[in-house]
Amino acid sequence: MFTMLKLIAVLVLAGAIPSYSQQNNYITTGFGSPVSYKDASLTVGRRGPLLMEDTEFIDEMAHFDRERIPERVVHAKGGGAFGYFNVTNDITRYCAAALFSQVGKRTKIAVRFSTIGGERGSADTRRDPRGFAIKFYTEEGNWDLVGNTVPVFFIRDPILFPSFIHTQKRHPATFLHNADMQWDAITLRPESTHMVLYVFSDRGTPDGFRYMHGYGISTFKLVNATGHHVFCKFTYMTNQGLRNLTRARAQQLEGSDPDYAIRDLYQAIRSGNYPSWTLYIQVMTEEQVAQSSFNPFDDTKLWPEDRYPFIEVGRLTLNENPTNYFQQIEQIAMSPSRMVPGIKPSPDKILQGRLFAYPDTQRYRLGPNFLQIPVNCPLQDVHNYQRDGPMSYSNQGDSPVYHPNSVDSLNVSQRATQLSPPYSVSGDVYKYDSGNTEDNFAQPRDFYENRLDEAARINLVDNLAEAISAASAPLQRRALNLFGNVSADLRSRLQSRITSQ
Numbered sequence: 120m121f122t123m124l125k126l127i128a129v130l131v132l133a134g135a136i137p138s139y140s141q142q143n144n145y146i147t148t149g150f151g152s153p154v155s156y157k158d159a160s161l162t163v164g165r166r167g168p169l170l171m172e173d174t175e176f177i178d179e180m181a182h183f184d185r186e187r188i189p190e191r192v193v194h195a196k197g198g199g200a201f202g203y204f205n206v207t208n209d210i211t212r213y214c215a216a217a218l219f220s221q222v223g224k225r226t227k228i229a230v231r232f233s234t235i236g237g238e239r240g241s242a243d244t245r246r247d248p249r250g251f252a253i254k255f256y257t258e259e260g261n262w263d264l265v266g267n268t269v270p271v272f273f274i275r276d277p278i279l280f281p282s283f284i285h286t287q288k289r290h291p292a293t294f295l296h297n298a299d300m301q302w303d304a305i306t307l308r309p310e311s312t313h314m315v316l317y318v319f320s321d322r323g324t325p326d327g328f329r330y331m332h333g334y335g336i337s338t339f340k341l342v343n344a345t346g347h348h349v350f351c352k353f354t355y356m357t358n359q360g361l362r363n364l365t366r367a368r369a370q371q372l373e374g375s376d377p378d379y380a381i382r383d384l385y386q387a388i389r390s391g392n393y394p395s396w397t398l399y400i401q402v403m404t405e406e407q408v409a410q411s412s413f414n415p416f417d418d419t420k421l422w423p424e425d426r427y428p429f430i431e432v433g434r435l436t437l438n439e440n441p442t443n444y445f446q447q448i449e450q451i452a453m454s455p456s457r458m459v460p461g462i463k464p465s466p467d468k469i470l471q472g473r474l475f476a477y478p479d480t481q482r483y484r485l486g487p488n489f490l491q492i493p494v495n496c497p498l499q500d501v502h503n504y505q506r507d508g509p510m511s512y513s514n515q516g517d518s519p520v521y522h523p524n525s526v527d528s529l530n531v532s533q534r535a536t537q538l539s540p541p542y543s544v545s546g547d548v549y550k551y552d553s554g555n556t557e558d559n560f561a562q563p564r565d566f567y568e569n570r571l572d573e574a575a576r577i578n579l580v581d582n583l584a585e586a587i588s589a590a591s592a593p594l595q596r597r598a599l600n601l602f603g604n605v606s607a608d609l610r611s612r613l614q615s616r617i618t619s620q
């Protein structure tokens with residue numbers, strides 16, 4: 120029974136089974152009964168009033184009244200598509216995950232791209248990092264790689280996330296975006312400098328979704344068949360080439376075509392111009408972690424490619440548009456906590472905080488049975504002892520509801536056990552604030568001096584100067600001091616552009 124429901128869900132999702140009303144070619148109520156008349160409600164006389172017995176009206180209106188679900192607390196505006204992942208290089212010496220088991224192996228994927236700070240109706244081209252999340256439907260469950268399009272993050276402790284996001288949203292009194300809130304938070308937490316430079320470079324206004332790289336940012340642990348592990352960062356590079364918009368063009372599109380990126384992706388796929396990305400890993404052994412000059416679990420740092428080279432893994436291709444946006448994109452639930460045997464969390468504090476936040480918000484946003492929504496369902500049957508709750512669609516029939524039991528023959532997977540070897544941690548329990556105790560400026564300096572060419576530096580200064588100028592004079596001075604720690608040249612260029620300090 121359970122398997123049959125799941126099969127139907129998958130087939131409906133894939134568009135293989137038409138919905139009931141398509142089969143019958145007439146309009147129905149939500150409970151499937153043919154509607155008698157659709158363009159007028161039931162009234163006493165021509166001028167009304169309405170009758171409570173108009174169940175067709177009530178069915179229609181009551182559903183409409185409940186159409187909106189909460190938008191994502193971050194990454195509210197987005198678009199997505201489906202496709203596949205193809206393994207092109209053998210990484211089984213690092214990772215035993217089934218999806219990487221063979222060169223040539225293909226796994227179905229779903230991808231959602233998003234802006235971070237804007238609301239569900241906001242413009243696609245606003246300056247912001249973009250989200251780039253991938254769900255892999257593997258034969259050992261769903262693996263979500265939830266990344267962004269710049270390689271580093273604002274903070275290195277998840278407890279700062281809610282406050283930091285509040286500064287990117289609206290002021291509590293005016294309901295306006297507020298430059299003082301933003302520059303106050305940025306300048307009080309210097310670890311944000313690296314990401315701020317990326318976001319204010321033209322990487323903060325990518326030309327749609329197809330021309331951006333993706334970065335898992337958080338560090339994971341890969342386990343191979345012998346139980347040996349390495350730490351890992353994931354990167355997926357666009358095969359279309361990086362392409363960004365200038366500030367002027369991005370601002371123009373905010374007004375003239377606010378859904379620019381969603382439209383571009385949809386049209387490209389519809390015309391058979393399938394975008395693709397190459398997936399890479401970088402790895403670090405325990406010994407390399409011990410010897411690293413920086414904390415490899417700090418999300419404000421990238422792992423330099425010359426020391427930790429990119430190892431190709433495979434190719435991601437998007438070749439299928441959604442057939443129903445709400446069902447397949449709005450309701451998709453991505454979370455770094457969704458891992459498969461062979462992929463584990465590292466001690467990365469941001470990752471550890473994320474492991475809690477995503478499923479927590481999804482239980483609120485979509486309801487506790489959100490994993491039964493077809494786009495979130497794994498390909499294989501779910502066997503566990505979770506039951507009931509609102510909207511339970513696959514309630515696992517009459518199988519036992521408790522563990523251990525003497526009725527079912529289910530056991531844990533030997534393979535999953537082998538790929539979860541014990542590991543040690545030690546240390547003094549304390550609230551360690553690393554805002555000023557770790558190096559916050561060496562990698563931002565490298566970004567400014569070596570990763571940008573002169574044209575890109577000019578645009579960075581221009582973009583930053585405009586944003587800082589919107590803040591009050593004391594915050595402008597603080598921002599200048601912050602960027603002075605990156606480079607005297609950057610500070611003096613900004614100083615000459617910001618007049619009010």
Ligand code: HEM
Nearest residue numbers: 191194231250251252266267277280335336453472476480
């Ligand atoms: C402490 C750090 C973070 C917290 C607490 C956090 C929390 C969240 C939450 C609550 C959501 C909404 C999920 C939903 O409603 O389905 C979300 C979405 C998202 N986050 Fe984070 N996040 C953090 C850091 C990051 C980082 C470092 C990345 C990139 C590597 C990232 C990428 C994303 C993406 C791409 C989405 C949208 C997923 C989708 O398309 O549905 N986040 N985050």
